[in-house]
Amino acid sequence: MTRPSSRVLRGAPVDRVREALRTRDPLPSGRGFAGRIADPPGRSGPVLVRDVLGREPLFVEREPLALDAVDPTAPDNWSFDRGDLADPVSVPAGSVVSRAGVERVWTLPDDGPAEPDHGQAAVDAALDASLNELTTGGDLAVAFSGGVDSAVVAALAHEALGDDAVACTARSETLPAAELEDAERVATEIGITHETATFSELDDPNFVANDDDRCYHCRTMRLGRMYETARELGIDTVCDGTNADDPGEGHRPGLRAVEELDVFSPLLDAGIAKDEVRAIADAYGLSVADKPSMACLSSRIPTGLEVTEERLTRVEKAERVLREWGFEGFRVRDHDGLARVEIAPDELDRALDPAFAEAVHEHLTDVGFEYVTLDMAGYRTGSVSPDGNAEVEGGDNAGADGDSNLDIGRTYPH
Incomplete structure (x- = not known):
């Protein structure tokens, strides 16, 4: 040990x-x-x-x-x-x-009804803390997925450093084409220089094996390629969008790679949580302020089933169909040729329509699935992850190691 x-x-x-x-x-x-x-x-x-x-x-x-x-x-x-x-x-x-x-020992205070300006004051304080963190590092590259966390870091970096800040998106088989297009659009919206770093997670047999540490292997490769791109641009520092809520959320081993590679996480260091990130994004007028977190395509494949280009491709095509039909909260899980479709509870009524069932079966078998099922439990993150209650977000955030919470039945008297 x-x-x-x-x-x-x-x-x-x-x-x-x-x-x-x-x-x-x-x-x-x-x-x-x-x-x-x-x-x-x-x-x-x-x-x-x-x-x-x-x-x-x-x-x-x-x-x-x-x-x-x-x-x-x-x-x-x-x-x-x-x-x-x-x-x-x-x-x-x-x-x-x-x-x-x-x-x-420690609990967050219950402040009661907030004063009208209290929320904005908290956002302003968080902004100041983040800008202070960023201006101490010199030139930097932002690991940029185009999600709300990395978009906020990119906007802050661009404000603090101007042309000395670059947004860098890792391009691989696990990134949906629509997400890459989104990242390019958001970078243009911010005004920050945008680079792509191309690599393949499928080159790593540890990633392909899809064990509990898949996200650690992926994140190590992804950030390693980011550092290579940054050095080519004469930049020594890479930062990401890990926020203060991320380390405590479920099985997220990607944070271990962030720590080992010494990636700078300004939102985490400044203690900025997800709600504050969204408020900052809204203050900057970013179009992704309310965008849900988006996990990489490999998160649709159950742990232990190999990640292959064929599986990633058919998942991407299947989800593109659902997106084009107007669904917002969904996942298509690939159980070795069986598609398990998860739809958000507030959208399930549409999915239960017989015409939809017929159409989704036709389209998903066309993209390579043998069988198509609708999960009546609806969409929830992490339904194929090791602990079944957390989905590793492979794009916007690094993620953190997690486990079931410790039973605190044996406590000190108060």
Whole structure:
């Protein structure tokens, strides 16, 4: 078993985290934090901590939590990487873990009815924080899918750096043609220089195997190609659109690649969550302010079934048909030749029409599927992912490692 990194605390400085333990301040820093505090104030013995927004991943072995005699903060019992542990569970955001169990220390305040200008003030503060982050890095390339997160970073970078900022879109078999066209359009809308970096995930057998870490392999290749393109342009820094909500959302191993390759994530560093990202996009007048997140095409293929060009192509063609028919929330999952069509609940009535059923069967068999089914549970993210409740967004965000939340039934008394 691999021991956790010698860097025992990620994110905010240790002094700020110790003070947050003392005061229960939920947001002591613009950055998140996670890791081990050896001498926490008001507590005996070391503790593991994770900030209230879950912006940094943190995992602990399940067994030590059930055994009072075992210290969950011992080096072999916790890690920033779930792959280091035999039976990992995610430390809940806002919690402290020690020999005594799990204590929920930090919660977001309930502000009650907001003042009319409160929301705009929060957006303005988030804008200032992001611009400050960007202006410290010099020339940079933005990993750009054209989704709302990367579009906001590109707009901020263009405002802060002008021609010294470039948007770069990774072009491969997993990116739908419509998404590439969208990225080109949004870059023009922003006014930022737009480059494409072409590569193929199918060159990597680890990606093709489609195991639990597919998104890690994809993101490593994608960002590696981005760095190559950036260096060709004389740029050393690559940034992405990972926001403060991303690290705590389900099974998203792509964030590990972001950390390993030292990608700059200004929204994450400034503590900007998804709602604030959309508000900033709206303030800039970006057409993608309300655009839903879009996962890459490989997310339509169940874990364990190989990713092939044939499967990616027929999924893209099938989804193009649904898009042209006016559906907004949908996925076509490829179960080795069987198409499982998911339609958003508020659009299911249209999908249940016999004429639609006949037409979708005809079109989807034409693009290569043998059988076509309609999933009566409707569209939901991650229905073919390892834990069944999170879809890895392979385009706009890096994603983060995730696991089922740790059971906090054993807690400190309050």
